[in-house]
Amino acid sequence: MPTTTRKRTESESDAVLAPGGSILRNRVTQVQPEKVLQFDRLGNPVLIPRKQLPSRPELREQMVAKGFALTPGGYRPSSLVQRIEQGQALHLGPITGDGTGEPRIVELTTNNVIKKIAQPSLQPSELPALGSGWITYAYWNNGTGHPISDFKTTWRVPPPPESKQNQTIFLFNGIQNYGANFGILQPVLQWGPSAAGGGQYWAVASWYVTSNGYAFHSPLVPVNPGDTLIGAMKMTGRSGQLFNYSCLFEGLNPTQLQVFGIAELLWCNETLEAYSIESFSDYPAAYNTPLRDINLLTGNGTPSVNWTPIDAVTDCGQHTIIVNNSSVNGEVDLYYRFKEILNDTAINAPGAVEFGNRLVVAWAGTDPEHHLNIIQSPEEDVWFDKLTLNDTSPAGATLCVFHNRLYLAWSGSGNQQLNVMSSANGIYWEQKVVLNETSVGRPALTVYRDQLVLGWVGSDLQRHLNVLFSGDGVNWHSKRTLGEEGIDAPALAAFNDRLFIAWTGTNHERNLNIMSSSDQGESWQNKVILPETSVAGPSLFVYSNQLYLSWSGTDINHSLNTILTNDGVHFTDKVTLWDSSDYTPILSTCYDGDMGVVWTGRDAFHHLNLMTL
Numbered sequence: 278m279p280t281t282t283r284k285r286t287e288s289e290s291d292a293v294l295a296p297g298g299s300i301l302r303n304r305v306t307q308v309q310p311e312k313v314l315q316f317d318r319l320g321n322p323v324l325i326p327r328k329q330l331p332s333r334p335e336l337r338e339q340m341v342a343k344g345f346a347l348t349p350g351g352y353r354p355s356s357l358v359q360r361i362e363q364g365q366a367l368h369l370g371p372i373t374g375d376g377t378g379e380p381r382i383v384e385l386t387t388n389n390v391i392k393k394i395a396q397p398s399l400q401p402s403e404l405p406a407l408g409s410g411w412i413t414y415a416y417w418n419n420g421t422g423h424p425i426s427d428f429k430t431t432w433r434v435p436p437p438p439e440s441k442q443n444q445t446i447f448l449f450n451g452i453q454n455y456g457a458n459f460g461i462l463q464p465v466l467q468w469g470p471s472a473a474g475g476g477q478y479w480a481v482a483s484w485y486v487t488s489n490g491y492a493f494h495s496p497l498v499p500v501n502p503g504d505t506l507i508g509a510m511k512m513t514g515r516s517g518q519l520f521n522y523s524c525l526f527e528g529l530n531p532t533q534l535q536v537f538g539i540a541e542l543l544w545c546n547e548t549l550e551a552y553s554i555e556s557f558s559d560y561p562a563a564y565n566t567p568l569r570d571i572n573l574l575t576g577n578g579t580p581s582v583n584w585t586p587i588d589a590v591t592d593c594g595q596h597t598i599i600v601n602n603s604s605v606n607g608e609v610d611l612y613y614r615f616k617e618i619l620n621d622t623a624i625n626a627p628g629a630v631e632f633g634n635r636l637v638v639a640w641a642g643t644d645p646e647h648h649l650n651i652i653q654s655p656e657e658d659v660w661f662d663k664l665t666l667n668d669t670s671p672a673g674a675t676l677c678v679f680h681n682r683l684y685l686a687w688s689g690s691g692n693q694q695l696n697v698m699s700s701a702n703g704i705y706w707e708q709k710v711v712l713n714e715t716s717v718g719r720p721a722l723t724v725y726r727d728q729l730v731l732g733w734v735g736s737d738l739q740r741h742l743n744v745l746f747s748g749d750g751v752n753w754h755s756k757r758t759l760g761e762e763g764i765d766a767p768a769l770a771a772f773n774d775r776l777f778i779a780w781t782g783t784n785h786e787r788n789l790n791i792m793s794s795s796d797q798g799e800s801w802q803n804k805v806i807l808p809e810t811s812v813a814g815p816s817l818f819v820y821s822n823q824l825y826l827s828w829s830g831t832d833i834n835h836s837l838n839t840i841l842t843n844d845g846v847h848f849t850d851k852v853t854l855w856d857s858s859d860y861t862p863i864l865s866t867c868y869d870g871d872m873g874v875v876w877t878g879r880d881a882f883h884h885l886n887l888m889t890l
Contacts, residue, residue: 359382438559444559450571466500468561480498482494593615614890630677638653649665652664664704674719688719730744763783767780776794779826825839826841
């Protein structure tokens, strides 16, 4: 148990036992099914109704119907969203007795009032809180006693999302103040629509959004993936307790927003904010966006900065990493999903399966003999019980769970004979069977109607597909040699009470094929030749009542791909990842039931990779 130096004011009788150990009763809260646990800007837990979760696609339609528009401060009344043109400035005016300002747009050269903004009619409780759509971020509060004079961050425009739905993504560095009608000033990179415009492209604008409903923005300027952005905010003046600021993207003058007469900006952040996100593919097609060269000045000096990461939403493995706390060249990396590159290296494709609440990965090593290896992981970044077997294979390995045992199958070195053995814990292996069957590649395993099914591409000249059945993993029967021919390794899966087999054809284009059987492989129906092509065999996996097919493409990058089907015949929702492999990417459940993909990388050493989807 971790120790704490905090003085306890409650009695020991107020402590209760939780899975993490003893905890004070008043710190235990039941989360009802209709509620969602999120964290506010300071990392405090907050329960919100599930129906108000900002990422829900339906929320946009509901809010628009109520007269709200989306801003990087959440949904705001459309009537209170104002565009500030070049040559204009936002003036919040004198602070009135109740602590509110009188917003107006003024001409910079003459200080003439162009437009006065009406006071909001909504109560604060009717407005989404600032930061309600924040996914992951880092913050630092300026407690130096010296106002922030400059705050800059540099980052590159990421690739567009793999799935282009109706999602909106905001990336920014920002500063927030406190008090009545507090607000946040932010140079924002945006994908998707917002109150400033936009669509399925990247664009930038500067914003000042307040807690009582106002939202002001500069014109929106399109940018391209790979462009380097420098989001900069600068204090330009001060009168007593009121401050003036300028916000823009350097080199993009139309994005300049000047704000006069607001409270001191103190709370700095580096943020990923998103709305209408349905899956990992709605985020940019990258692991992360590094926010670099973070430069903070207070007065004429550089403060001591200590960023605090907050992961408010983690359904895709989103998280923030503090790389460097420097106030001169700091770095905060915002991750859209979890990815891990293991130290281990592999030849050919790995095997992966969830077993006993752990992700188990097996592979053939890059040592000269290509020994088989097995390792287990109960949670992200935690691996243990690595085992190197005496058995070897140049073709990789396959894993499957059957009758509460873990099964490993491979094609042996030299003789290409198929081998199968099992374990109750992934450490001690037994019941090894060497079959009188040979394969040119890695075999496939699945469970269908309480039978363990083994599939492979034969070493005959035509490379026919084969399947074999076993009720105990030791005694094998009912071999079926199919009329189809494939390369490398086939894939097997049980779906909708049918046995599916997928393979990469031997035609010049190497098209993917799939068909299914309902009679233990005696006959096969519903063959589909997909237009997709692969450099290796495919993988099949059932998740959320859908059948997923994954493969490495024949494009120059050998990109990883997934596609799904509800019936085994009609395939939709193809996603092409930016990662690549010369071998089969393997789908599996991992970590809290999420779907993940494990593959052998194309780096010089062929490291194993894992990413949640």
